[in-house]
């Protein structure tokens with residue numbers, strides 16, 4: 001259903017993404033401009049569905065996440081809607097209902113799918129007709145990683161240089177079908193992380209003696225990952241991705257006080273993945289701002305990887321995903337079953 005036939009109401013879905021070359025640190029905290037570019041894969045099973053309904057009687061935006069009003073992140077949601085109203089010349093507030101099918105704030109990229117879905121639904125509800133690139137720029141204001149979830153498959157987020165953020169946007173590198181890697185997620189703690197990414201990045205950039213080295217090394221890792229994806233070179237992508245994840249965590253650990261997102265099970269899983277790879281199973285790991293380990297598998301190896309990770313002490317749950325598409329509005333039929 002389009003804007004003309006149902007103005008003021010829209011629902012969108014967006015999928016979580018995991019960075020292989022990590023984003024950690026901002027050059028502008030207000031606009032959420034990254035200090036480094038990043039490269040990610042968008043998944044096909046971890047999603048946020050968001051419904052935006054304009055309501056002229058509202059004095060404030062209302063945000064509900066998983067049935068809970070005033071959820072963490074409300075201020076960012078309102079700031080983003082304000083921005084979109086400015087673009088559209090509207091003053092009408094909105095009800096926002098959002099639902100995640102996976103744990104929120106546990107290092108599984110819920111803010112990425114969340115803000116990508118919000119921008120996509122609000123774009124339709126306010127009748128803005130924004131391009132994906134423009135939605136990527138706006139999603140970034142909600143959460144840096146959300147800029148990437150506007151697109152499917154393999155995605156690069158650019159650091160950009162402009163102070164207004166117009167070049168801090170994501171763009172697709174390759175489609176999901178071009179190289180259908182699979183993802184096995186070993187969950188060991190579903191609770192919300194104690195230090196959120198925003199605060200963690202700020203502490204790191206302000207206190208780590210190694211922050212400048214992290215920033216200056218990033219272009220080389222981005223180039224290696226770009227080349228590996230273009231050549232479908234799994235071993236090359238594995239090497240640079242593991243290096244980026246470990247460098248990000250080493251950097252975060254070097255903040256003062258140090259940030260420790262790993263638990264004992266995280267470490268066990270990393271060794272398990274390394275052992276699998278040494279035994280000839282094409283798999284590598286990445287870890288974000290939480291203890292869950294994401295094992296990235298070449299097509300056909302995910303069953304063996306899932307079986308091995310399930311045996312690791314402390315793993316409470318295994319999630320599986322393939323690579324998926326970009327954020328999109330849902331039609332009327334999909335909305336009624338959502």
Ligand code: 2P0
Pocket residue numbers: 018019021022023024032038111112142143144145146197198199201287288289
């Ligand atoms: C990433 N992470 O590239 C990195 C790696 C977590 C570890 O982007 O402050 O929620 O909202 O821009 O995007 C998670 O941080 O942070 C993240 P903000 P965001 O995926």
